Amino acid sequence: MMKPFRKKELETTYEIAPEHILEVKDLHVRIAVDDYDLHAVRGVNFSLKKGETLGLVGESGCGKSVTSKEILGINPGNCRSEGQILYRTKSGKVLNLLELDRDGTVYRAIRGAEISMIFQEPMTAFSPLYTIGNQLAEIITLHDPKATKASARQRVLEMLRKVGIANPEKRIDQYPHEFSGGMLQRALIAMMLCCDPDLLIADEPTTALDVTIQAQILDLMRSLQKEFGMSILFITHDLGTVANMCDNVAVMYLGEIVEYGTVRQIFHNPQHPYTRGLLRSLPKMDQVRDEKLYIINGVVPLPVGLQANCGFHDRCEECIAGRCDTQEIPEFEAEPGHMVRCIKLEKQEVHHG
């Protein structure tokens, strides 16, 4: 089996800001598919504080899932990455995850125990062949060699109770098909809690669920975050969920973060035309019925052979010909902490100056 060989001596030491747990620096991911070379992630930078929830939003194909999987080192073998993913382990050491051997002991000790992930489809995240208790206990015994069968079972029971599964003594010995979608998502959250991770990556955790169950799960995640103090990277395309869950938001388009800010900056004062378009195209609960929905024309292009320009220029109403389509767009700061990758803001600066 061919695998990208990443082993480097771990001599370089890295530093990240003391309050940060994760810093992603200039991350690029290229995926080799047939004759194409998809440039799925193009120079992404972000950081995550302890206890913070960062929302990574965007439509399908914007690179949000590829970015998050790169943190865990679980992208398939046809992906090549560059840049740095700096992570502070529980022992306090800062590692560049991209330098680690993906199958090595260091990464395996981090994956699951320190950085954990919950997925969109709880129905496919579990194996149908083993009981829920069996699959949860496996995580505990894998990461804690001292754990016995009995102690692991006790911990699983405790976690199932914590995520609000009624009658855990009976549920622990049931198979995934005996659980409903909402219950399975709770079980998946319990699985992730078993190792008390510092960082949780939640990839569309409620997209497959009904709204009433979604409200339950989001509520549960919020209270568990308060209790365990973990950081959450929340990946979703649902702007409503983001507004309710996140402290900060990064809006991705075509492999780039086009806007980054606090949840209030993004929702009350969006600057990038793409962010504005997304928010305007949402049907609102309090909207007059006869109003037409705003439309972003066109579709997300395939990330192949991309030029150094604004990826959104061909769908943008405010595109400036000769600039947006030909030149690389740097980041501008709209307000402190509010970053926008749009040339319009450069003009603003000139006006004010």
Added chain:
Amino acid sequence: MDDVLLEIRNLSKVYEGKDVHVKALSDVSLTVNRGETIGIVGESGCGKTTLGRCVVRGIEATGGEVLFHTEEDGIVDFLKIKGAQLKKYRKDIQMIFQDPYTSLDPRMTVFDIISEPLRYNTNFSNREIEQAVDKIVEQVGLNKAFLRRYPHAFSGGQRQRIGIARSLILQPKLIVCDEAVSALDVSIQAQIINLLEDLQREYNLTYLFISHALSVVRHISDRVMVMYLGRMVEFGKTDDLFKQPLHPYTKALLSAVPQPDPDIAIDRIILEGEVPNPANPPSGCHFHPRCIYASDRCRREIPPLENKDGRLIACWNV
């Protein structure tokens, strides 16, 4: 011609198993006017898809009537007609499906997919078929040059346009949209919703819009029906129902929708538990185990649908 297009009366669907007996749909009645959009909302397992499928006769209902008001034959029970008459009126009721990836045959070209209904239902010559396809393709915003391609070459939004073109080609009167925009990205979703509304105005189409996305339903529907465990619990004009939901289930459902604004503080009613197993539904009002207002009467007796100022509601406490 009257304003009414369709009357659904006491529509029921029971699935019989070896020793289970699942009432997926119990006694749903609904009058649909020409040119309007009825939104049907509820959680998974509430029977909204069963309702849509029974109306198009994708599955056969076990009870009730679907009275179709026609120009030529007066009122026809769509569930009872057979043979040539069924074929004649099937054309008038079409469906748009949720998943644009599985609802199109991967081995047919887009032209064949869109024109297939014409080949079965009309005596059009090849020339006429081509003209009809060209017209509809332009209307749904697809590029004519790509008609000889296969579905895999299209994006999700484009595929949904193909599905819409196919459902429109026979010039139906009623279209059942079963989660027609749920699988699409936000920006594409807005494109398809606007397209559906434009087409409705142009052809005076009537939609049964089945969806769990409440904000979409709010936007597109004239009237909304809320279902719970196979029963209608509330039905009314969209604006009234969303502004002032009366049934406790509707209230909880609406408050659970996350709003795209971090400062909207709503008193979220978080329902305990889940939708019960329809094979063994709770006694009385099906919603009582999750309802904060449940009384003894709710546990014993099924609340009837009552008309309160034009709103239909099934609750003992309203």
